[in-house]
Amino acid sequence: MIIHSLVEDMIIGLLGPEGTYSEKAAIKLDMKARLVFFDDLEDVIGSVLTQEVDCAVVPIENSLEGSIGITMDALKEYDIYIIGEVIVPIRHCLLSKGRMGDIKVILSHSQGLAQCRKFIREHFRDIEIQTTGSTSHAAKLTSEFSGMAAIASRESAQKYGLDILADDIQDYIENHTRFAVLGNNIPEPTGHDKTSIIVHLGHDRPGALHDLLGEFASGNINLTKIESRPSKMGLGDYLFYIDMEGHMSDRNISVALNNIEKIVDWVKIIGSYPLGIKK
Numbered sequence: 001m002i003i004h005s006l007v008e009d010m011i012i013g014l015l016g017p018e019g020t021y022s023e024k025a026a027i028k029l030d031m032k033a034r035l036v037f038f039d040d041l042e043d044v045i046g047s048v049l050t051q052e053v054d055c056a057v058v059p060i061e062n063s064l065e066g067s068i069g070i071t072m073d074a075l076k077e078y079d080i081y082i083i084g085e086v087i088v089p090i091r092h093c094l095l096s097k098g099r100m101g102d103i104k105v106i107l108s109h110s111q112g113l114a115q116c117r118k119f120i121r122e123h124f125r126d127i128e129i130q131t132t133g134s135t136s137h138a139a140k141l142t143s144e145f146s147g148m149a150a151i152a153s154r155e156s157a158q159k160y161g162l163d164i165l166a167d168d169i170q171d172y173i174e175n176h177t178r179f180a181v182l183g184n185n186i187p188e189p190t191g192h193d194k195t196s197i198i199v200h201l202g203h204d205r206p207g208a209l210h211d212l213l214g215e216f217a218s219g220n221i222n223l224t225k226i227e228s229r230p231s232k233m234g235l236g237d238y239l240f241y242i243d244m245e246g247h248m249s250d251r252n253i254s255v256a257l258n259n260i261e262k263i264v265d266w267v268k269i270i271g272s273y274p275l276g277i278k279k
Contacts, residue, residue, distance in 0.1 A: 011036060013044045013053035019136030019156035025086040025179040026057045040133055041070045048080055048182045055083060060180040062090070064115050064172055071180060072229060072241060075270040076198055082271025084181035085194070092116055092170045093154055095139055095162035098146035105130060107138035108151035116151050119169040136160075178276065186272050189247035194224065195272040197257070199240045200231060202265025209240075215259045216244065219252040248272040 010030050014022040016037025026035055036053055038044045047053045060071045060082075074080065092112055096103060105128045106113075106120065112135045113120070120129065132138040139156035142148040149165065150156070157164050201208045216223055225243040246253045248269055260267055 009034065010055070011053045013038060013047035013056035015039075015041060015044055015058070015134050017134070017136050017140055019139055019153060019159040020134045021088055021090060021153060021177060022057050022059065022134075022179065023136075024153070024155070025088045025177075028086050028088065029057060029084065029181060041068075042074075045071070045074045045078070045080065045182065048184065049078055051184065055181050055183040057086065057179050057181055059111070059177050060085075061178040062111060062115070063174060063176045064170070065111055067227060067229075067241075068111075069229075075196075076239065076268065080182050080184065081186050081269075082180045082196055082273050083183035083185070083187050084273045085276035086179045086181065087276045088177050088179060090115065090170060090175040090177050091154065091168055092135075092151050092175075093157060093164045094119075094149055094166040094169055095152055095157045095160075096142060096146070096149040096165055097162060098149075100165055102146055103127060103149045104147040105145075106149050106151065107132050107141055109133065109135045109138065112138070112151040115170045115175060118171045119166070123166075180271075181273070186248070186269075187274070189249055189272075190274045192275050193245075193247040193272060194243055194275050195246060195248045195253055196241070196243050196270045198268045198270055199242060199260065200265040200267075201238075201240070208263075211263055212240070212260060215256045215263075219256040221246060221252055221256055245275075 010033040012026045012033045013036050014026050041058055044056045044058055048056045058071050059068045061067050106124055107130050110131045135152035136156045138150035139152040139160045139162060142150040143160040143162055222245040227241045228238040231237040231239045
């Protein structure tokens with residue numbers, strides 16, 4: 001199990017329609033769960049806040065295109081936690097009812113299009129490109145017109161009766177997306193955990209970031225990620241999203257977080273959860 005204390009008959013919210021990479025992540029999380037599909041990420045996140053679902057699976061980071069802003073911003077704005085993570089290999093295909101020469105429009109989610117820039121530029125330089133709410137939505141639309149093609153998963157081809165015209169078309173073979181499992185309560189430690197926080201340094205001063213990072217070094221805490229994002233409170237003002245090995249209940253992490261609170265404007269714990277494994 002990726003998450004401790006999964007409820008029986010769990011309900012998972014995720015981006016739809018059927019055939020998304022989010023669905024692959026949700027099935028990997030719990031094969032027996034009931035899946036509830038939503039049209040956009042905001043609705044998926046909202047379903048956790050309203051407790052319409054037990055948890056939600058949302059993309060948070062891609063190895064080619066970086067972090068997903070909607071998810072990152074939601075973790076700052078709402079009382080919601082990362083309670084687990086699932087890492088899914090992304091293998092994009094070009095899907096269509098027609099042939100390569102019939103294609104006049106290519107559809108996909110913005111991330112799918114961005115991850116296949118080289119393929120599109122090489123083979124479809126003058127073709128119209130349109131974004132959709134998800135890769136599977138692109139596949140569903142494509143199933144209605146022979147002049148359309150979708151960039152989506154192999155599972156979407158099977159789901160919507162499309163032919164695979166080209167396989168593994170992403171720009172780089174090492175393409176993975178990390179999906180965050182969102183919930184309302186932080187799970188108990190497993191011994192193989194990760195903690196995620198957001199920090200706002202406040203007033204800029206020499207050595208502020210050095211002092212922050214020094215607290216982790218003093219506690220022998222391994223940071224697995226540090227990323228800055230605009231705070232939306234003014235130009236040049238940033239938040240730092242930090243991931244570290246260990247659970248927030250571990251003594252060294254607890255001490256470090258207490259010390260950090262004294263030297264920054266504010267710090268928010270956005271999750272302490274079992275590590276995902278990339279297979």
